[in-house]
Amino acid sequence: xxxxxTAKSASRTIKVDALxxxxxxxxxxVRVKNGVIQDVKFRIFEPPRFFEALxxxxxxxxxxxxxxxxxxxxxxxxxxxxxxxMEDALGVDVGDGIRRLRRLMYCGxxxxxxxxxxxxxxxxxxxxxxxxxxxARKAPGVVERALRLKKLGNRILEVIGGRAxxxxxxxxxxxxxxxxxxxxxxLIEPLKQAVEDSLETVRLFAGLEFPDFEPDYTFVxxxxxxxxxxxxxxxxxxxxxxxxxSEFEQHFDEEHVAxxxxxxxxxxxxxxxxMVGPLARYALNHAQLSxxxxxxxxGAGLGPVVRNPYKSxxxxxxxxxxxxxxxxxxxxxxxxxxxxxxxLPFRAGSGTGCTEAPRGICWHGYSVDADGKITAARIxxxxxxxxxxxxxxxxxxxxxxxxxxxxxLKWRCEQTIRNYDPCISCATHFLxxxxxxx
Amino acid sequence: xxxxxxxxxxRPKLAVWKFSSCDGCQLSLLDCEDELLxxxxxxxxxxxxxxxxxxxxxxxxxxxxxxxxxxxxDAERIKMIRKQSKVLITIxxxxxxxxxxxxxxxxxxDGFIRAVYARPDFIDTLATSxxxxxxxKVDFELRGCPINKEQxxxxxxxxxxxxxxxxxxxxxxxxxxxHGTVCVMVAHGTPCLGPVTQAGCGNLCPGHDRxxxxxxxxxxxxxxxxxxxxxxxxxxxxxxxxxxxRSFNANAEPFRAEAQHxxxxxxxxxx
Numbered sequence: 223x224x225x226x227x228t229a230k231s232a233s234r235t236i237k238v239d240a241l242x243x244x245x246x247x248x249x250x251x252v253r254v255k256n257g258v259i260q261d262v263k264f265r266i267f268e269p270p271r272f273f274e275a276l277x278x279x280x281x282x283x284x285x286x287x288x289x290x291x292x293x294x295x296x297x298x299x300x301x302x303x304x305x306x307x308m309e310d311a312l313g314v315d316v317g318d319g320i321r322r323l324r325r326l327m328y329c330g331x332x333x334x335x336x337x338x339x340x341x342x343x344x345x346x347x348x349x350x351x352x353x354x355x356x357x358a359r360k361a362p363g364v365v366e367r368a369l370r371l372k373k374l375g376n377r378i379l380e381v382i383g384g385r386a387x388x389x390x391x392x393x394x395x396x397x398x399x400x401x402x403x404x405x406x407x408x409l410i411e412p413l414k415q416a417v418e419d420s421l422e423t424v425r426l427f428a429g430l431e432f433p434d435f436e437p438d439y440t441f442v443x444x445x446x447x448x449x450x451x452x453x454x455x456x457x458x459x460x461x462x463x464x465x466x467x468s469e470f471e472q473h474f475d476e477e478h479v480a481x482x483x484x485x486x487x488x489x490x491x492x493x494x495x496x497m498v499g500p501l502a503r504y505a506l507n508h509a510q511l512s513x514x515x516x517x518x519x520x521g522a523g524l525g526p527v528v529r530n531p532y533k534s535x536x537x538x539x540x541x542x543x544x545x546x547x548x549x550x551x552x553x554x555x556x557x558x559x560x561x562x563x564x565x566l567p568f569r570a571g572s573g574t575g576c577t578e579a580p581r582g583i584c585w586h587g588y589s590v591d592a593d594g595k596i597t598a599a600r601i602x603x604x605x606x607x608x609x610x611x612x613x614x615x616x617x618x619x620x621x622x623x624x625x626x627x628x629x630x631l632k633w634r635c636e637q638t639i640r641n642y643d644p645c646i647s648c649a650t651h652f653l654x655x656x657x658x659x660x
Numbered sequence: 661x662x663x664x665x666x667x668x669x670x671r672p673k674l675a676v677w678k679f680s681s682c683d684g685c686q687l688s689l690l691d692c693e694d695e696l697l698x699x700x701x702x703x704x705x706x707x708x709x710x711x712x713x714x715x716x717x718x719x720x721x722x723x724x725x726x727x728x729x730x731x732x733x734d735a736e737r738i739k740m741i742r743k744q745s746k747v748l749i750t751i752x753x754x755x756x757x758x759x760x761x762x763x764x765x766x767x768x769x770d771g772f773i774r775a776v777y778a779r780p781d782f783i784d785t786l787a788t789s790x791x792x793x794x795x796x797k798v799d800f801e802l803r804g805c806p807i808n809k810e811q812x813x814x815x816x817x818x819x820x821x822x823x824x825x826x827x828x829x830x831x832x833x834x835x836x837x838x839h840g841t842v843c844v845m846v847a848h849g850t851p852c853l854g855p856v857t858q859a860g861c862g863n864l865c866p867g868h869d870r871x872x873x874x875x876x877x878x879x880x881x882x883x884x885x886x887x888x889x890x891x892x893x894x895x896x897x898x899x900x901x902x903x904x905x906r907s908f909n910a911n912a913e914p915f916r917a918e919a920q921h922x923x924x925x926x927x928x929x930x931x
Contacts, residue, residue, distance in 0.1 A: 275767075281900075281903065287907070291682050291908065294685065297682075338687075343711075353712030353714060372693055398865075
């Protein structure tokens, strides 16, 4: 790309070489000439790690442990999605006991990830601060509440999964060991406190100032008649899509662009970018929220659909509240599993799985042979699906805010990317590579 | 505080660097919920992109490095970081052994590129994923996939106070004995990498009725061949044994060598 601008005053380049407070390595370049945007690029330069290729030839039972290493912030999304896909391929139904225990563990991941993002990574943008350490000095008590909530999310992961980052107790077919009832029950009192803490969180974020910006997004999320979607549901959109998880590949594709090490998600009908994550889940599943979470959202000034992406910070708080309530319900009803894992009858076949990672739907598809070996793997994480929409948002935000000085515009652009809680480590797995031999 | 001290002690500058990884090990620092604010008081967080947009120029007193080297650009970047760091500590299996992405070191990379990727010209990647110590001098390696956050605090504390960290390179077996965990291999015939794996995770897998899968990497002087002989006696094939050794620390020498040995049984010297 060549710079052709001659009148220096008329051309501006906003560059963020290494984006902070996101997971992974990303950068942003915006070029503006005579008040017209020439180019917006949200680059992902996290080196690709080729998970899909590495999985081929491995036992299918390795998939949860290996794919969890795609992301240290949302390993449960990968563990659960890959386990579901293998169980689908083998025709195994794990039953409600195992499903509910997975959901309880997943609530822990939502709490840990949402609180990390909302308080420690995203909130400083709204206060004009560099980080949460500055926030802790400015608003004593706020960061302490965040850390208390986050610790509980991690505690849930430890009790069910053995450890917070890359749990060890999970397997295709269920769990290695049923967690002790007393350990799960020990979560109940802290969860009651966490419900209060998350109500406070919704109120706190409701009082922030939000830029005016409401694009007409295409929302895509899981939807299930009775639950707010975490570990199950059909894939639906606000444009009338309603498909089974197994039909994903007929409706969604990815394209590879030069400036990014992540593929960009697109819909096969050519309808443009789409958004996954909290705003999409909320808009498509408002009726499935708990009454308390719905009331808290109303109290925070949210209608049943939120299109302002900056308000995703409030929606994350509402979902944190829901996850705390849901975890409380599941912990109170928990009984130890008599059979912690279902036997796996190996057979050749294909299977799919999809769950709602904190950042949006995370889809898995595998083929396996009769010996239980993986023959093909495909993983579509949420951040690669959102990447095209992130660029569309940036383009609109820059156009609306050209009057801002460079440092303010740069700040606003960073904040716009953080609306998506992009997990860049997750987005770079299926990438193409060139080999340089030294 | 001694009366002779005339000026306040400068807070040590801490930097956290990321290479090819899942972010889970640096997240472990943010997961120190009870200690995070105290750590932020004790040190000056000079560079930590996952947590702050503020950047303070080097040199740095302590650098924590997460991730493996997988591109030429990163191979250069780690040299610059080494120059700016008084102490350089690697954290996690990617940084200490190349991580799960080092599985590509054992494959015909060209073959799977052709099979899988549409536009190879867009991507800059080396054929191998390697540990930080393969590129620069490392002052301390903290093991784990992910690391144990308590060990991280211990290592930070030790270096900031100019003492050796208490992170014993003993085996997972010792940890099981200390926890009173019944041996899964002896009692249930479950293959377990505990005898050759460094302790430190907190006795996780055997405590969950599961064999250790080696995510803390090889212990000091491991006898991997003796253990895999026992795996074979339990009915495991050479391929299954090689597979078990080839996970998050596949490129750590004792695991790499025995996996290769098992994969090419014809070259094995009869014992």
